Amino acid sequence: MNDKNIELLTNAFANALDIDKNQVNNELKYQGIPQWDSITHMFLINELESTFQIEIDADDVLEMNSFVRVKEVLEKYNLSFEKQN
Known part of the structure; x- marks a missing residue:
């Protein structure tokens, strides 16, 4: 499931920011990067909510300022992004 979540997260970023x-x-x-500004940040949040079927708290939205931080914040929503051995 974790590999699937990473793939979903990567796709969400690529779609929302219109990047490879x-x-x-x-x-x-x-x-x-120029593609990740305040407007596309809201597109990203929407994409994440749709992809993972969650509603992200406004305080969490403000904390999501990097790919790594997004993964950490989404763990609050019972999502895991680390590979299990």
């Missing part, structure tokens, strides 16, 4: 999936990695940060 190869650009989605742990180095990706809010305003780190």
Whole structure:
């Protein structure tokens, strides 16, 4: 399930920010690329909510300022993104 979640998360980022999936990695940060600005951030939140069937709290939206941080915040919603051995 975790590999599936990573794939879903990567696709959500790529779709919302209109970037190639190869650009989605742990180095990706809010305003780190021109495509991730305040407007597309809201598209991203919408895409994440639709993809994972959750409603993200406004405080969490503000914390989601990098790919890594998004994964950490989404763990509050019982989603896991780390590979299990």
